[in-house]
Amino acid sequence: MAFLSAFTRLAGRLARSHLPRRTVRLRLTLLYGGLFLVSGATLLAITYVLVRHAVMGQVVKSFIPAPDNAPIPSPGMPPPGKSRSVELLPAQFQQVLKLQRAEALDQLLINSALALALMSVISVVLGWVVAGRILRRLRTIIATAREISATDLHRRLAFDGPADEIKALGDTFDGLLARLEASFQAQRQFVANASHELRTPLTRQRALGQVALSDPMPTVESLREAHEEILAAGVQQERLIEALLTLSRGQAGIEARHAFDLARLGGDVVDDRRAEARRRGVAIRQSFGAAPAAGHRPLAERLVANLVDNALCHNTLPGWVEVETRTVDGHAVLTISNSGPLVPPDAVERLFQPFQRLGTARTGHPDGLGLGLSIVHAIATAHDAAVTATPRAEGGLTVTVTFP
Numbered sequence: 001m002a003f004l005s006a007f008t009r010l011a012g013r014l015a016r017s018h019l020p021r022r023t024v025r026l027r028l029t030l031l032y033g034g035l036f037l038v039s040g041a042t043l044l045a046i047t048y049v050l051v052r053h054a055v056m057g058q059v060v061k062s063f064i065p066a067p068d069n070a071p072i073p074s075p076g077m078p079p080p081g082k083s084r085s086v087e088l089l090p091a092q093f094q095q096v097l098k099l100q101r102a103e104a105l106d107q108l109l110i111n112s113a114l115a116l117a118l119m120s121v122i123s124v125v126l127g128w129v130v131a132g133r134i135l136r137r138l139r140t141i142i143a144t145a146r147e148i149s150a151t152d153l154h155r156r157l158a159f160d161g162p163a164d165e166i167k168a169l170g171d172t173f174d175g176l177l178a179r180l181e182a183s184f185q186a187q188r189q190f191v192a193n194a195s196h197e198l199r200t201p202l203t204r205q206r207a208l209g210q211v212a213l214s215d216p217m218p219t220v221e222s223l224r225e226a227h228e229e230i231l232a233a234g235v236q237q238e239r240l241i242e243a244l245l246t247l248s249r250g251q252a253g254i255e256a257r258h259a260f261d262l263a264r265l266g267g268d269v270v271d272d273r274r275a276e277a278r279r280r281g282v283a284i285r286q287s288f289g290a291a292p293a294a295g296h297r298p299l300a301e302r303l304v305a306n307l308v309d310n311a312l313c314h315n316t317l318p319g320w321v322e323v324e325t326r327t328v329d330g331h332a333v334l335t336i337s338n339s340g341p342l343v344p345p346d347a348v349e350r351l352f353q354p355f356q357r358l359g360t361a362r363t364g365h366p367d368g369l370g371l372g373l374s375i376v377h378a379i380a381t382a383h384d385a386a387v388t389a390t391p392r393a394e395g396g397l398t399v400t401v402t403f404p
Helices: 002-018 024-057 091-134 136-147 165-214 220-252 262-272 274-280 297-313 345-351 372-382
Strands: 063-065 085-087 258-261 282-288 292-295 319-328 331-338 386-391 397-402
Touching: 024 091, 091 136, 136 165, 165 220, 258 262, 258 297, 262 274, 262 282, 262 297, 262 319, 262 331, 274 282, 274 297, 292 297, 297 319, 297 331, 297 372, 297 397, 345 386, 372 386, 372 397
Parallel strands: 282 319
Antiparallel strands: 063 085, 258 292, 319 331, 331 397, 386 397
């Protein structure tokens, strides 16, 4: 019994392996052939009915009208003055004509069926060829997608020809490859920059520790100074890690949105930074109008804080920072302007990339990590908000965030 069951399963697998794979080309071919068969059969049926009706209507009349003075051949004929007819062909000839008409219709039906069968085969072959030509570019997309890896995302299909659906699919695929290439390149650059930034405080800590240990006659003051510098490097490393986590959280999106007032949030951030602004000699001007929004409040607070910190750090002495919230057409709008050095218009977009600042690719700046505006962009994207930055002609920057 077990042998029979195994043999049955093996036979089923062999039978399935010999069945043609149900590809799109095969389905299109069967569709073309089926449509031609149905259309041809319908056309032949209509033709047969019309021919049969025409043949039956053209029957050779076996009776013709007779004159009124013709003799009455039998008592059953109508009297003079009435419509009468006389037989033209004998009954045998009429029977022969009927047989000929039936044979001609049968021959027409047989020949039409043979022609339909032959043309159906030809239509299936032509449908297979046409479907192959139509799907040739689709097979190119499949082959290219199988060959492309993370190391050769620069490849493109670059289809030419008519602007049909296949070309639109190829152009969409090329656009996807372009976005993937840009994303991979940005990720590689981010990893390289992050590795550099994380290695810097570690190298500094190791150097400070080695210097302290190599001192043959260390004092309490020298050891304390070395430890304070090591702790400062650790704080810088913690800030960088926290900034990276915030950036990752902002890029991950928001699952649940809660209502908050952007004006109150901005007021809290400004109050926390007034002492820092006085230390830097920067005046803070504020104009908080009602600006209800929805999203992740801690992330939104980080967005406002990063913008204010960026405006304080990159400023002149004396300088100013203006923070404004308002509602425009139902949208909560945050605008932060500051005085400062001139910003080239072509460098604004680069400022929102991780570890980018004016004049250098990596941070190395005592007041920042080069992640502030990139975190702002990530949080705004997570909130479906729009961020625009405009350089001021007198120097400085104006950043506007519009919440949905």
